[in-house]
Amino acid sequence: MKSENQIFALVDVNNCYVSCERVFNPSLNNKPVIVLSNNDGCAVARSQEAKDLGVKMAVPLFQIKDLVQKYNIQVLSSNYGLYGEMSKRFMTLLGQYVAPDEQEIYSIDECFLRLTAYSELFDLTEYARQMKDQAWQWLGLPCCVGIGRSKTEAKIANHLAKKNKFFNGVCNLVDMDPCSAEALLAQTDVSEVWGVGRQISKKLNTMGITSVLDLINSNSQEIRKNFSVVMEKTMQELQGISCIDIETDNVAKKQIISSRSYGNPVCDIEDIKSSIRLYVSRAVKRMREDESICKMIGVYIKTNRFDKSELYSPYIVMQMHDHTDDLLEITRAAIKGIDQIYKQGFKYKKAGIVLLDIIDKSKYLPDLFCDIAHRNDRENLSNTIDAVSNRFGKNSLTLGIVNNQIQPWQMTQNLKSPSYLTSWPDLFRVR
Known part of the structure; x- marks a missing residue:
């Protein structure tokens, strides 16, 4: 179902895993930090300082050992329990700004909100800034907000908010001057569009479509012919026509x-x-x-x-x-x-x-x-x-011994931070 009168926001925690770690360990602030995957294999989260040093996503730790030592990069094992609990608090906070059927938790650090009903009541840029400021004040989590006439446009707005400091964390493409919006979208690579992967991006490039603005101005029939109906809908969403609504029902998993x-x-x-x-x-x-x-x-x-x-x-x-x-x-x-x-x-x-x-x-x-x-x-x-x-707590009652940390199959987490929110022994002590 298509609609031209919808407004969506995408709220996204910046460098989520690293940001969660910094809440409980402020000594990590302003330092290069990376969080590793299972068994301390690859970098799955990087602070901006680590990105600026050239640490790539998913790079194996052994390949950047010299870089870690040279710049004293702080390395941590993944603490999924902590990230999950912080995510719950983040999503609960955002839920206070909309009705239950207007919120879609998209991932551990991303949330879509339908703001259509609030456009006549609030300045949506200020409304989004309130969300952002409250997430920082209450949870210590930095985030960015993108606002658009569709979920895909809100996604690209969120990307612009992250990449351009002058937005101060909130990019509202709905109320932005059209010429200014076009200038920004013309400078944004088409690979940044939600659903456009590496292979699709390469094919679009061969058709002369290199920027988001190029895709917006493309021929819809050509896009459908060379790709699919889904890609055509992506193009329409970027044009401000909402084709993908908020999903509030938990779809049963097939596996x-x-x-x-x-x-x-x-x-x-x-x-x-x-x-x-x-x-x-x-x-x-x-x-x-x-x-x-x-x-x-x-x-x-x-x-x-x-x-x-x-x-x-x-x-x-x-x-x-x-x-x-x-x-x-x-x-x-x-x-x-x-x-x-x-x-x-x-x-x-x-x-x-x-x-x-x-x-x-x-x-x-x-x-x-x-x-x-x-x-x-x-x-x-x-x-x-x-x-x-x-x-x-999980694993407090199991079939046989499954949580013995000395067993060889247990995941390597030698650099894991304490479970501040899920384990009594790891709670902060004030003396």
């Missing part, structure tokens, strides 16, 4: 993946099973939060893909008797899968599971031979496990 690379190579099958139990529990928790159930689970283990001398990456799908969210039953199926694909003599570097054939729990109809009493007992058990985890 749920839970996996990690091991901190050290693993040979023993019991260590692998221990990690699989943890991955299953995480995936089932997410599925139960979606109020869904599954009937199949895929299980895989992998050796180091860079070691050509021993490559082994089996994958198997195990089917359960019926759709279920029973942690015990799903775990049993996953462990049985490991028994079937595991081979001795290999050093395994990664394992994971995939929940498949997922349906809405409310649409499930048990067959004639279903043991309803047993199913209800298992449902009560699952609810009890959830209640214990919610009260005492």
Whole structure:
């Protein structure tokens, strides 16, 4: 459904992971900081100071060791628990500015807001500045706001707000002088457009479309012919025609993946099973939060893909008797899968599971031979496990030992900051 009378904002935390770390460790302010991926592998977040030194996104740590040492770059392991809790607070704060059906949480650090109803009541630039200032005052999180007549235009406005300091963090393309807006869009590479990846960007360049303004002024039929209807809608969104509305409903996932690379190579099958139990529990928790159930689970283990001398990456799908969210039953199926694909003599570097054939729990109809009493007992058990985890923390009640930090498969996080918001022992102490 298209509309020419909509106004959207995209609010985005600047350098989210680094900003969250700086809230609790102010000594990191104004210093180059990078946050690493799982097992302290690659840089997945960089402060502006680190970017200015030439640290690229996703560069492996071992490749920039000299740079880290030369400029005393602060290096941290990912602290996903902290980032998730800060994100919840950020999204709750933004939710105070709009109605529930006018907010879409797009990612851990990005949020779309529909501001159409507020355009007659407020100066939207000032309204957005209030959000930005409050996020800084209440949470210590710096952010930028882009305002446009569509979600895609709001996205590009957010990019302009980040790249141009004179906006002071808020770029409103709706109220901007058209000539000024065109000048900025003419200087913005088309690859910065939401949904335009590297390959699409290259093809657009061959057609003479190098800037955002070039794409806006393109022939819609040519864009549709050479790309797709989706790309045509992207072009229309940049022209101020809203084709993508706010999504407030949680769409049930078609599959749920839970996996990690091991901190050290693993040979023993019991260590692998221990990690699989943890991955299953995480995936089932997410599925139960979606109020869904599954009937199949895929299980895989992998050796180091860079070691050509021993490559082994089996994958198997195990089917359960019926759709279920029973942690015990799903775990049993996953462990049985490991028994079937595991081979001795290999050093395994990664394992994971995939929940498949997922349906809405409310649409499930048990067959004639279903043991309803047993199913209800298992449902009560699952609810009890959830209640214990919610009260005492994740992994406080598990199937077997899955959270022993000395196990070789545990993720390497040697540079992780304290869990300031999720662990009692890590709370700040004021003396």
